[in-house]
Each structure stands twice: as structure tokens, then as C-alpha cells.
Amino acid sequence: MPFVSLLTDFGLQDPYVGILKGVIWGIAPQAQLIDLSHGIPPQDVAAARFALMTAYPHLPSGTIHLAVVDPGVGSHRRAVAIQTQEGYLVGPDNGLFSGVLEQSPPLAAVELNRPRYWRTLSPSRTFHGRDIFAPVAAHLANGIPLLELGDPFDVAELTPWNWPQPQEEPNGWRGLIQAIDHFGNGITNLPGHWVEGRSWSAWIKGIPVRSAATFAEGRQGELLALVGSSGWVEIVQNRGNASRSLDFKVGDEVRLQWNG
The missing domain is CATH 3.40.50.10790 (S-adenosyl-l-methionine hydroxide adenosyltransferase, N-terminal)
Incomplete structure (x- = not known):
């Protein structure tokens, strides 16, 4: 069928x-x-x-x-x-x-x-x-x-997608927001497996965002960076809308930074 x-x-x-x-x-x-x-x-x-x-x-x-x-x-x-x-x-x-x-x-x-x-x-x-x-x-x-x-x-x-690829930097990676979901989570083009076993944080629009494993690790309204269900690093807000709070859009730059 x-x-x-x-x-x-x-x-x-x-x-x-x-x-x-x-x-x-x-x-x-x-x-x-x-x-x-x-x-x-x-x-x-x-x-x-x-x-x-x-x-x-x-x-x-x-x-x-x-x-x-x-x-x-x-x-x-x-x-x-x-x-x-x-x-x-x-x-x-x-x-x-x-x-x-x-x-x-x-x-x-x-x-x-x-x-x-x-x-x-x-x-x-x-x-x-x-x-x-x-x-x-x-x-x-x-x-x-x-x-x-x-x-x-x-x-x-077949028509390709002319999307900038992530760029490695001395202390991390530079990527971008490739999608924003219904909840306002900013889904980057940075694969989640890149941060496995590392201590890291994210930067977006000049604002540092600490990493977490789950939404619940943050206080209500706190901005977090985590690996989402689709396998990409995401910028999220616990019980909030990260896109609205930070006013980011698809294509905006995101940086991963290794801590220590």
C-alpha cells in the first residue's frame, strides 16, 4: 500500500x-x-x-x-x-x-x-x-x-541549495540559523555530534548562551543552547520563545565556542 x-x-x-x-x-x-x-x-x-x-x-x-x-x-x-x-x-x-x-x-x-x-x-x-x-x-x-x-x-x-557551510574557527565553529520552529527554537546548521563530550557555549547577536542537555536545566525564561531532536544545535528558551526574545531570523550567524 x-x-x-x-x-x-x-x-x-x-x-x-x-x-x-x-x-x-x-x-x-x-x-x-x-x-x-x-x-x-x-x-x-x-x-x-x-x-x-x-x-x-x-x-x-x-x-x-x-x-x-x-x-x-x-x-x-x-x-x-x-x-x-x-x-x-x-x-x-x-x-x-x-x-x-x-x-x-x-x-x-x-x-x-x-x-x-x-x-x-x-x-x-x-x-x-x-x-x-x-x-x-x-x-x-x-x-x-x-x-x-x-x-x-x-x-x-538538480538545483543545489546555496547555503554557507559551517566554518571552523580556532576555538569553535561559526554557523547560522537554518530554521525556526513553531516554538521559536532556532535550529542551526551545526551538527549536534560536534559538541558531544565537550564543554561549550553559543553566541548569537553578541549574546552568550550556555549549553544544556534539556530545557528543564534552565530557569524559566532562560536562554539555552542544546542539541535538539533533529540532531542540530539549537538556541532555545525554557518556557519561552527564543526567536522572539533575541529577535533572530533564518540566516543569522551563530558561533560555538569551546570552554576551557
């Missing part, structure tokens, strides 16, 4: 999510749908990239991941389906899938240019999720081979 995960910036006020599901079930009624999130901030490809990258290892092998955060919809950006060892990715080629592909390299990719697998021969210029991506995900769920869905291209041509 095929699983199809859904990740969008559509929200829940409008009928767009329901429309996606209806299109998929109209083609593949046996598909099991998993709502990862529909609360990605509008057009925020970075947030979508992080959410998919974080969720991907926890979903069943063979899942078809339909991700539609597509500020370039209707433009010359490529519509793609990608095969990995663990499943498939369907959506716009705008860097959204780059985090997943760092974990699970692409085996093959096709451009979705075969209208017989679309919902209509004249897709909307503003809703490729409905007219191209959802139908393709459904056809994959029905067992249609990837190479039937479009023309293959070199996976090296």
Missing part, C-alpha cells in the same frame, strides 16, 4: 490541500496520505527544505514525497520527479529537495514534461501542485515507472 507524504505552504483556510488529496485519490484511491505540514510560511523554500529533510528519515521506505512550495510556479523552473534509494520526490526543482539528497543521493531524475500524466493538457500557470505534481505522485503510487513520467536528465543538474 503506497504512502504519499504532503508538504506545502497552502495553509488550511483554503481548499487547496483538499484539492491535492482529491486529485491523488481520484487516480490512486489506495494511496495512504501523510500530512507532514501545510503551515510552511508562504514561498519559504528554506523552511520547506528543512522540514522535508528532517521528516524524511522517519517515513516508510518507498514513500512518495510530494512537496509544493513553489514561488517560481509557471516560470522556467523545472518540474521534477526524483528517485532515491528510499523512495521518490515530486515537486519543483528549486532547491527544496537538496537537504534530502544530501542524506540520500539521487538515483535518477526526470523532467515532468509528458502531459498524459498530468491532470489536464492545459495546466494552470499558478497551481502545478494540482495539475502536474499531485497526478504524477498518484501515478507513481500506481506503479508507473519513473522514466515513463518524463525525460531523464543528469542528476548533477
Whole structure:
């Protein structure tokens, strides 16, 4: 029984999510749908990239991941389906899938240019999720081979994510905030295993933040740096919202400093 995960910036006020599901079930009624999130901030490809990258290892092998955060919809950006060892990715080629592909390299990719697998021969210029991506995900769920869905291209041509990599410093590392979750936790691009067995602290916006293992180690309202559930160093606040308190945003610099 095929699983199809859904990740969008559509929200829940409008009928767009329901429309996606209806299109998929109209083609593949046996598909099991998993709502990862529909609360990605509008057009925020970075947030979508992080959410998919974080969720991907926890979903069943063979899942078809339909991700539609597509500020370039209707433009010359490529519509793609990608095969990995663990499943498939369907959506716009705008860097959204780059985090997943760092974990699970692409085996093959096709451009979705075969209208017989679309919902209509004249897709909307503003809703490729409905007219191209959802139908393709459904056809994959029905067992249609990837190479039937479009023309293959070199996976090296997939759009990368131009994100600065962490830089090592004499007494630590310099990275950045790559995502901010619902609780206001600032999730950095600094892997948590780098701080294992070390005494360390963090700096953000010129403010020192002590390290801890859990939220409960801090006083109410205290800012802390810890390794979160996704495996990255995070800037958090015990019973508070660190992003709001420190006024940081995605892309802001974070430094790790070794103590002693």
C-alpha cells in the first residue's frame, strides 16, 4: 500500500490541500496520505527544505514525497520527479529537495514534461501542485515507472541549495540559523555530534548562551543552547520563545565556542 507524504505552504483556510488529496485519490484511491505540514510560511523554500529533510528519515521506505512550495510556479523552473534509494520526490526543482539528497543521493531524475500524466493538457500557470505534481505522485503510487513520467536528465543538474557551510574557527565553529520552529527554537546548521563530550557555549547577536542537555536545566525564561531532536544545535528558551526574545531570523550567524 503506497504512502504519499504532503508538504506545502497552502495553509488550511483554503481548499487547496483538499484539492491535492482529491486529485491523488481520484487516480490512486489506495494511496495512504501523510500530512507532514501545510503551515510552511508562504514561498519559504528554506523552511520547506528543512522540514522535508528532517521528516524524511522517519517515513516508510518507498514513500512518495510530494512537496509544493513553489514561488517560481509557471516560470522556467523545472518540474521534477526524483528517485532515491528510499523512495521518490515530486515537486519543483528549486532547491527544496537538496537537504534530502544530501542524506540520500539521487538515483535518477526526470523532467515532468509528458502531459498524459498530468491532470489536464492545459495546466494552470499558478497551481502545478494540482495539475502536474499531485497526478504524477498518484501515478507513481500506481506503479508507473519513473522514466515513463518524463525525460531523464543528469542528476548533477538538480538545483543545489546555496547555503554557507559551517566554518571552523580556532576555538569553535561559526554557523547560522537554518530554521525556526513553531516554538521559536532556532535550529542551526551545526551538527549536534560536534559538541558531544565537550564543554561549550553559543553566541548569537553578541549574546552568550550556555549549553544544556534539556530545557528543564534552565530557569524559566532562560536562554539555552542544546542539541535538539533533529540532531542540530539549537538556541532555545525554557518556557519561552527564543526567536522572539533575541529577535533572530533564518540566516543569522551563530558561533560555538569551546570552554576551557
